[in-house]
Structures are given as C-alpha cells and as structure tokens.
Amino acid sequence: MYKISEFSEITGLSKETLRYYAEVGLLEPAYINPDNHYRYYDDGSYFLALLLGKLRGFGFTIQEMIAVMGDESFTHLEDLILEKRANIQNQIQDLQERLSEIDAFLQSGREEE
Incomplete structure (x- = not known):
C-alpha cells in the first residue's frame, strides 16, 4: 500500500489531482484509514492512475474519463x-x-x- 504522497510520486499525478479523482469517482483509494483519514493506494490503482494520466494528456475531459472508467472492461x-x-x-x-x-x-x- 502507498500513502497518497508516495502514490503521487510514482504516478506523476499530484495529490490534489488524486483527491479530485477520488471525489468525482475516477480513482478511489484502496483504503482510507478511519482514524486519520489517510488515503492508501495499491498496485491495482497504479494501472488506473497511469491510464488516467495518459487520457488527460490526450486531452480527455473529466466526463470522458468517467465514461472510460465506467466501462470496466475497457472494450x-x-x-x-x-x-x-x-x-x-x-x-x-x-x-x-x-x-x-x-x-x-x-x-x-x-x-x-
């Protein structure tokens, strides 16, 4: 599991972007500690974060990215x-x-x- 700061560093997505993506349902943390509300991401989140970064770089809007992520098979x-x-x-x-x-x-x- 990666803290949000570690995950931000390895994915290239800012902590603010990761928080926003969680808010709009694009990329939820794998776990949120109920005591301190720290967000943790896992290896499964890594692929999705890279995909979102790539789509954003291609000029996809948030709505388009939500549509992509809604189709979990990526068909x-x-x-x-x-x-x-x-x-x-x-x-x-x-x-x-x-x-x-x-x-x-x-x-x-x-x-x-």
Missing part, C-alpha cells in the same frame, strides 16, 4: 482514443486553415502598399 477504449485522435486532427486542420487565412490577409495588405 470501447480504443474507439474513444481513435475518436479523440480524429478530433485533434480536425483541430489541427482548422488551425492550419486559420493560419492560411492570416497569411493571405497579411499578404493582401502588403500588396496594397
């Missing part, structure tokens, strides 16, 4: 990640189009000089 995880990938690809395309519009606008201003 739809690949579909959700592929959907997120497609959304990011669309955002990149939209930003590239905006850059092209900015460049064209700047160029048109230079041509008038």
